[in-house]
Amino acid sequence: MLRKVLYIDLSKGESWVEEKQELFDKWMGGTGVGIRLLQEECPAGTDPLSATAPIILSIGPLNGIFPVATKTVATFKSPLTGELGESYAGGRLSLALRFAGHEAVVIRGQAEQPSYISINDGEVKIKDATSIWGIDAQTTGVILRDREPGVGRRSIIRIGPAGEAKVRYAGVVVDTYRHFGRLGLGAVFGSKKLKAMVISGTETIDVPDAKRYKEVYNRLYKTAVQTDVMEKYHDIGTSVNISALNWLKGLPTKNFLLSSFPQGENISGEMFAENHLFRRLSCAGCPIGCVHIAALKTAFSNHHEFEVKKVSYDYEPIYSLGSNLGVGQAEGVLQLIDVCERLGLDVMSAGVVLSWATEALEKGLITSKETQDVPLQWNGVDGYTRALENIVKAPNEFYGALARGVDYAAKKYGGLDYAMALGGNEVSGYHTGPASIVGQLVGVRHSHLDNAGYAVDQKAVKKPMEIEMMVDELIKEDNSRGVFNSLVGCLFARGVYTEENIIDSLETVGIWKTKDDLMELGKRIFEEKYKFKVQEGFDLSKVRVPRRFYETVSAAGLVTPETVEEMLSIYRKKRGWSDLL
C-alpha cells in the first residue's frame, strides 16, 4: 500500500504530497499517525489559535474497505484545554479521503481571508470563502454542495459562527449530522480563516487477494447486521441510555445537583423514537444506521403554518442540553440541539457551561447584569437559546468568559466546586461512579470514550469489583482503543472488530500483525500522547475534581475523594509513573 500525507499550507497557498511509508508502517494510521504528525508539526508551547498550530486529519488502513470502519480522527492542540486535541467524526469523510487517496492531511498556516479547501482526487485548491463567512453551518453545506463536484461520494466539513468567533469548544460539522465535536477544532479552523473543506475522489483500491477479502468482509458485515453486537445502536440508539441511567441514578441532572431526572421519561430514547424519530441514516460503509433524525415541527402562525427542522439526536446531547439543564420536553431538547448545530458548538461543552451559569446565577455569583437580562433558569429553553447565541456574539465579558469554557468562567466568577469539567474538558453524561471520573481524568483527551470508565462502573454495579481491577480495565481500554482508533473504526462497532477480525482484515490489505504487535502499538500510542500532554503542561497530580462529584449520589453510591485518589495512585503505579506525574 502506498501511504501518503497531503500537506496544505494556508499561509503560502501551497499543497504537496509526501510519501511516508515508514510512518504508517510504524504507527498504522488514524490516531497513531495523527499523534506523530502533531509532534512533528506543533512546537512546544504553540498558541493553539496561531498560524503555527497544525490541523491533522487521518484515516487508517481499513477505512472505506471494511464495514463500520467509518471514522476520521482530527489531531490538533486544543484551544479549550491547551493540550492534546483529538476528535472523531463519521459521515462520509473517511470514505472521501480514502478515494481521494489521502490517508492523512496536514493543514498549516493561516489564510489571509476567509477560505475553503477543495480536494478532488489529487487536485487541491484553496478558494475564497468571503461570501459565506458568518453563515450558519447547515447553510454553508447547502451552498457548497452546488459549487463543488462529487455528488454522493464527497464530504463537506464546515464551521459555523462559533468557530469563526473562536469559541473554545466550537466544533466542525461533518456532512450535516456528524461532528468533530470536542475540544475546539472549530475554533482552530476559525483561527485559520478556514470555513470548510470539500473532499471527494474516484480512486479504486485493489486488494491483494480478492477472494480472501470477500470472505473477511462478509464475516464482518454479518457480525454487524445479523448478531446482537450492534443491536443497541440499530434500534432506539444511544439515547436508550437515558432511561437506563435515570433508573440507576447515573443521569446527571441540573448541573449534577441530582443524578436522576423526574421528567426523564419525557426525554427518553423511547419517547424520541415514538414521537419524533422519522428517519435513520448511516455513515458511508456502515449498515447499522445509528444516526437518528427527529422532525421538530413548530407552528409559526395560528393558520396551520409550520416549520419543520430535521435534528439528529443521541444520548450525549439529550443529557447535556436536556436533563443537565432540567429541560423536560423532547421539543425543547431538539430546539437547543438545533441551535448548537447551526452555530457550530459542541453540544456537550455548551450544555455544561450553561448549567454552571444557571447555578451561578441562582447562587448570586453572577447577576442579570452579566447575563444581560437573559433568564438562565432550569428548563428555560428560550433563555438558553439566547445565551448560546450570546456565547458566540460575546457582547460582554461574561459571555466572552463562557466562550472559553466552564473552567475559565468559574475561575473568574467562582463556583469551581460545580464547574463540571475534568482535565479542562466539560464532562460527559455519566455519574456512574469512580471509574467514570478517573477514566476522564486520565484519558488522553479527557473524554468518556478514552477508556469507557462509565461502562466499568456499570459492570461494577452488577458485580462488585476491586478498584485495582477497575484501573486495570481502564488501562486495557486506553491502550486497545489506541489501536482501534488507528484503523479508524467506529467505537460502536468494537464488538465486530475482535482481535482476530482486526488481524484478518489487516492481512487482507497487506498488513501483518500479531496480537502482541497490536498490544505494543496501543501502549506506544498512549505514551506518545502523554508525552505531548506533559510537554504542553498537563500534570495528572494537579487535576481538579469538582466537589459536586462527591456530593451527589452516583449509580455506585456516594463516591469519595479517597477512592478517586487511590485509583489515581494505582493508575500511576501501573503506568510506571512517579507520583509527581
Add this chain to the structure above:
Amino acid sequence: MIESQAVEEIKETEANPVLEPAEEDAASPAKPRKRRRLKVAHPERCIGCLSCMFACSRTRTGTVSLQNSAIKVQTQGGIEGDFRVVVCRGCQDPPCARACPTGAMEKRPNGSVVFHKDRCIGCGSCEKACLVGAVTLGKEKKPIKCIHCGACVDFCPHGVLKLEEVPASGG
C-alpha cells in the same frame, strides 16, 4: 493504496444469472421463459450506507470502489434530503442497446442486455441513451452495466433492493 490496474471483470456470460432457455425448458417446458431483474422496491427505506455499491464493485470486479459500481446511491440536497437509488431497469426495449453503434450492448432474445467489452469503442452513446442514469462510463471509458446478479440485494440491510422475475421478453 495501489491504483486499479486492469480490472478483471467477471465474464458476463459466466456470471449472468439469466436463466438459460435450455435448462429452463428442460425443467418445465410448459412454463413461460423468465429472466431476473433488479428492482428498487423500497427506496424510502435507504439509510445511505452504500453497502450495495461496495457489494457490486467487490463482487463484479474484486475491487473497493464506488466508481466500479453499477448501482448508484445518490443524495438529493445532501444527507438531509432523500436518497435516490439508481439501478438498471432491464428495459423491455433497452435504449442502451439501441444506441450502441457496434453491438457491444446486445439485447438477447430473453430481453436481457449483454455487454461485449471487445466490441466497445467507448463512445458513450449508451450512457447518453439511458434516461435513468443507470449506465455510466468507468475509467477506461467502458460502460459499467448492471448484470442483475443480485449481489447488492444480499448486502442491503433494509430490503430496499429486490431481485424479481419477469417474463423473458418483457419488462
